[in-house]
Amino acid sequence: MKLDNRGLEPPQPMMRTLATLEDLPEGETLSIINDRRPMFLYEQLDEMGCRHVTSELEDGSFLIEIKK
Known part of the structure; x- marks a missing residue:
């Protein structure tokens, strides 16, 4: 599953992520x-x-892969 939180003001990205989790x-990955x-x-x-792994993307945003 993918979730694009770009353009949102804090704390919206965190709230959306936790709600989706x-x-x-x-065993699935977000x-x-x-x-x-x-x-x-x-x-x-x-x-x-x-578990989580963070990678910085070329455009300066961050990809976080979260395994539940």
Whole structure:
């Protein structure tokens, strides 16, 4: 599943991501694209037991792949 959060003001990207993760089946991966590195999201993901990898894209946005 993919979620494009570019152009949204904080905290909307984090709220959208967490809401989408609620419905994501165990073992599935959510790929999100943000304008900035989601520093506050990482703590939430760790508490939820999700694994995550962040990559900076050529346009300066960030791809975060989250495995539930």
